[in-house]
Amino acid sequence: MSLKWYIITRILLAVPMFFILLFMIFLVMRILPGDPVLAMLGGKAPMSVIEAKRHELGYDKPLLNQFGDYLLDIIKGDLGRSALTKRPIADEIADKLPATIELTIFGFIVALVIGIFWGAEATKRHGGVLDITGRVYAIFIYSIPVFWLGMLFQWFFGVKLKWLPIAGRISPLLRPDKITGMYLFDSLFTWNMPALKDASLHIILPSLALGLIISSVFLRMVRGNMVLMLSQDFVKAARARGIKENSVIYRHALKNAFVPIMTVMGLQLAALMAGAVLTETTFSWPGIGSYLVEKIRYRDFPAIQGTIAVYAIIVVAISIIVDIINALVDPRVRY
Amino acid sequence: MLLELKNLMVSYKTREGRVLAVDKVSLPVEEKKTLGLVGESGCGKSTLGGAILGILPRETKITGKAIFNGTDLISMPSKELRFIRGKDISMIFQDPMTSLNPVMKLRDHFLETIFTHTKTSKEDAIAMAEQALKEVGISSNRLNDYPFQLSGGMRQRVMIALSLVLNPKLVIADEPTTSLDVIVQAQILQLLKGLQEKFKMAMILITHDLGVVAEAADDIGVMYGGHLVEYAPKFKLYKDPLHPYTKDLLASVPNTNIDDKELRFITGYPPNLMNPPQGCRYAERCSKAKEICKQKIPPDFYTDDGRLVKCWLYGEGEGK
Numbered sequence: 001m002s003l004k005w006y007i008i009t010r011i012l013l014a015v016p017m018f019f020i021l022l023f024m025i026f027l028v029m030r031i032l033p034g035d036p037v038l039a040m041l042g043g044k045a046p047m048s049v050i051e052a053k054r055h056e057l058g059y060d061k062p063l064l065n066q067f068g069d070y071l072l073d074i075i076k077g078d079l080g081r082s083a084l085t086k087r088p089i090a091d092e093i094a095d096k097l098p099a100t101i102e103l104t105i106f107g108f109i110v111a112l113v114i115g116i117f118w119g120a121e122a123t124k125r126h127g128g129v130l131d132i133t134g135r136v137y138a139i140f141i142y143s144i145p146v147f148w149l150g151m152l153f154q155w156f157f158g159v160k161l162k163w164l165p166i167a168g169r170i171s172p173l174l175r176p177d178k179i180t181g182m183y184l185f186d187s188l189f190t191w192n193m194p195a196l197k198d199a200s201l202h203i204i205l206p207s208l209a210l211g212l213i214i215s216s217v218f219l220r221m222v223r224g225n226m227v228l229m230l231s232q233d234f235v236k237a238a239r240a241r242g243i244k245e246n247s248v249i250y251r252h253a254l255k256n257a258f259v260p261i262m263t264v265m266g267l268q269l270a271a272l273m274a275g276a277v278l279t280e281t282t283f284s285w286p287g288i289g290s291y292l293v294e295k296i297r298y299r300d301f302p303a304i305q306g307t308i309a310v311y312a313i314i315v316v317a318i319s320i321i322v323d324i325i326n327a328l329v330d331p332r333v334r335y
Numbered sequence: 336m337l338l339e340l341k342n343l344m345v346s347y348k349t350r351e352g353r354v355l356a357v358d359k360v361s362l363p364v365e366e367k368k369t370l371g372l373v374g375e376s377g378c379g380k381s382t383l384g385g386a387i388l389g390i391l392p393r394e395t396k397i398t399g400k401a402i403f404n405g406t407d408l409i410s411m412p413s414k415e416l417r418f419i420r421g422k423d424i425s426m427i428f429q430d431p432m433t434s435l436n437p438v439m440k441l442r443d444h445f446l447e448t449i450f451t452h453t454k455t456s457k458e459d460a461i462a463m464a465e466q467a468l469k470e471v472g473i474s475s476n477r478l479n480d481y482p483f484q485l486s487g488g489m490r491q492r493v494m495i496a497l498s499l500v501l502n503p504k505l506v507i508a509d510e511p512t513t514s515l516d517v518i519v520q521a522q523i524l525q526l527l528k529g530l531q532e533k534f535k536m537a538m539i540l541i542t543h544d545l546g547v548v549a550e551a552a553d554d555i556g557v558m559y560g561g562h563l564v565e566y567a568p569k570f571k572l573y574k575d576p577l578h579p580y581t582k583d584l585l586a587s588v589p590n591t592n593i594d595d596k597e598l599r600f601i602t603g604y605p606p607n608l609m610n611p612p613q614g615c616r617y618a619e620r621c622s623k624a625k626e627i628c629k630q631k632i633p634p635d636f637y638t639d640d641g642r643l644v645k646c647w648l649y650g651e652g653e654g655k
Contacts, residue, residue: 013462125393171568233433239390240428241421241497252436330438331481 036301079306089306102285110211115218123226142216150209152281167284206283223259241263266322338364344397358561366495371552429510431490435482442478465497488519560616566643
């Protein structure tokens with residue numbers, strides 16, 4: 001009952017948050033040096049053509065009007081057309097986004113499994129083998145740049161051992177019919193086994209590289225919060241009632257440690273999407289990250305702006321989801 | 336005898352060295368009776384309670400015996416001891432605000448405990464939980480509440496219900512009323528006392544509050560610096576304390592019948608257990624200390640009527 005209201009208010013609160021984000025993106029794109037129209041037409045275009053283009057795109061209107069137009073377009077789902085390809089940006093992003101989501105999901109799973117289990121098991125024995133190796137691992141992995149780890153994997157598993165492909169999402173001929181755009185799910189839904197196998201092999205290295213880096217943050221978070229929780233009275237009380245040690249760790253301590261962990265995980269998930277830019281470039285993964293890099297290279301301003309807006313939407317959505325999960329886990333949040 | 340402690344020793348490992356928190360304590364706990372364990376902060380009384388249940392930190396070293404119903408709990412592997420905890424021996428803690436898991440409903444606390452120890456259907460388990468809550472005066476529709484929706488006194492009632500739900504033979508109550516205000520303290524104490532009689536349990540009541548033991552205990556053990564310095568039936572102890580520490584302690588209780596200008600107190604500080612004195616732990620503060628008190632730890636002397644006192648004043652031969 002009150003959970004429902006919590007969710008509703010949380011979603012309503014996200015609306016102004018979203019507009020503020022959009023306004024900031026809009027403002028930054030206008031303040032940045034470099035004229036989008038000049039970039040579009042090249043420096044040698046005659047002044048009259050430039051003016052005409054400027055008028056056509058609405059760049060001669062007052063800033064506030066421009067923002068109004070921009071908002072209206074976004075609400076209609078229209079992110080404008082790419083200056084480079086002339087295709088609608090929304091369509092281009094819709095093509096690329098599933099690849100990034102797919103990579104992020106699997107990277108996140110890798111980070112989650114390693115971070116939570118290693119972090120929780122490490123606290124079972126303070127100063128034990130898992131505890132010490134975990135701490136060393138976290139520092140070591142965290143200090144490695146993701147592209148370097150990616151290149152290391154490519155060299156070792158791809159070039160040296162020849163076990164795994166080092167670039168792309170799937171072999172060109174095996175592409176499954178499009179449902180979600182995420183090949184693993186599409187090939188699973190259409191029961192296309194060769195495609196599933198090929199896509200799985202392709203995603204292992206990039207998701208491992210991405211996931212391992214993030215796992216170090218999770219591991220440290222989980223370990224730190226678990227140590228704190230295990231010293232709480234309710235943990236001692238649960239032990240005194242004869243509750244199994246595994247239940248004490250995972251049911252009592254981890255569930256309580258989860259609230260701060262969830263918040264960081266949400267932030268990390270956003271960082272993961274951003275980190276995907278480097279991972280995607282390293283592994284030639286045709287996602288929204290490498291799309292953004294390409295558009296920045298060609299100064300395709302409308303496309304950059306559109307992509308960042310999509311990132312903003314995703315970040316807002318993730319923060320809503322995190323808050324809802326927190327409310328589900330911890331009843332004190334929703335009252 | 337339900338539980339017998341024999342030469343129980345507990346020491347903690349710290350960075351600076353070992354701390355002997357409980358030193359050779361031997362003590363009986365009779366069936367259906369309440370043993371009050373009193374002493375000041377750091378005297379080892381809570382450690383003693385934790386040692387019986389085996390819930391002290393892993394680095395703790397425990398020697399000696401705690402014979403419960405004929406089996407020694409100290410040498411029992413923790414996997415077996417787990418089945419005694421919460422079922423045959425349960426524990427009530429000092430701070431009810433933090434002793435319940437904040438993200439679990441009360442119902443799940445009960446179900447988890449019941450299912451850990453018995454094979455019961457869910458309906459029966461809920462009926463047991465409702466009955467236990469009824470015994471402590473809490474309405475059964477509270478089962479779906481989270482701990483934060485209850486007041487401190489109510490939470491302590493829930494902790495009591497939780498510790499009684501499987502009809503244990505012994506309840507260890509570690510400062511059960513300390514963090515509650517005086518009115519709630521009295522209610523909780525009466526409740527505990529009533530339930531103990533009703534369910535025919537034994538209880539170890541650990542407290543620093545002499546008023547609490549005076550009200551609820553049958554026998555009293557006085558601890559000081561890790562030693563059990565005196566053990567006696569309640570009335571004998573209050574009427575005629577033997578150990579100088581017990582005497583000083585009772586004298587320091589404010590008494591409205593005596594026209595004191597100031598509160599009486601014991602001078603000095605408790606001993607540092609990291610580096611304990613060679614002889615009797617109380618010798619430094621004791622007004623009756625002799626030469627031998629500072630050199631040798633007194634053994635447990637037993638009086639003719641079965642009281643225990645760890646003091647050279649009551650020793651035969653060399654002490655006198």
